[in-house]
Amino acid sequence: SAVISQKPSRDICQRGTSLTIQCQVDSQVTMMFWYRQQPGQSLTLIATANQGSEATYESGFVIDKFPISRPNLTFSTLTVSNMSPEDSSIYLCSVETGGADTQYFGPGTRLTVL
């Protein structure tokens, strides 16, 4: 298994600003994922972040809006740029441990944009 922490746990931000969310894992993992859960909706994958390469973004998500860093095998950041109220969501980090099929999730970051 993997223990994942995220910072911040929640934040309230003003329109037009940016927020960086941190994800820390207690073990080295190859694949890390960032998901978004809008109010009343299912989780949607934003991007897959692998160490040493650029993140791979899903349809509808772009690097300019959601830049991702993956400096090592235990850490990643997601930035939500130029925020609007539509970005108000829970953002979750997820990992898949080597050789396992189960994905583990962090506690999430609840973002409210005014």
Added chain:
Amino acid sequence: KQEVTQIPAALSVPEGENLVLNCSFTDSAIYNLQWFRQDPGKGLTSLLLIQSSQREQTSGRLNASLDKSSGRSTLYIAASQPGDSATYLCAVRRSQGNLIFGKGTKLSVKP
């Protein structure tokens, strides 16, 4: 495009009842299916993982079944308790690794 649907969206039962949560998916070419529990402020907890070649998995009072050909899975909770109150999410995985989620079933178990 894979779509995952969960029925019902919400369910309220008295303590002690057995209950079934339903999940359906449109593309039967899945790698595996996973049931999660989501508690406010605590993220997602993996409950059961069923590989595409399996028919069911059991953990304690939980039993999950998978019928890949019909695109359905069920999560059976026996003898429900107030502590089971949470949102239950079903997710299917493609071979590439990411999960596709349903919107969840919000369960409330009343003492």
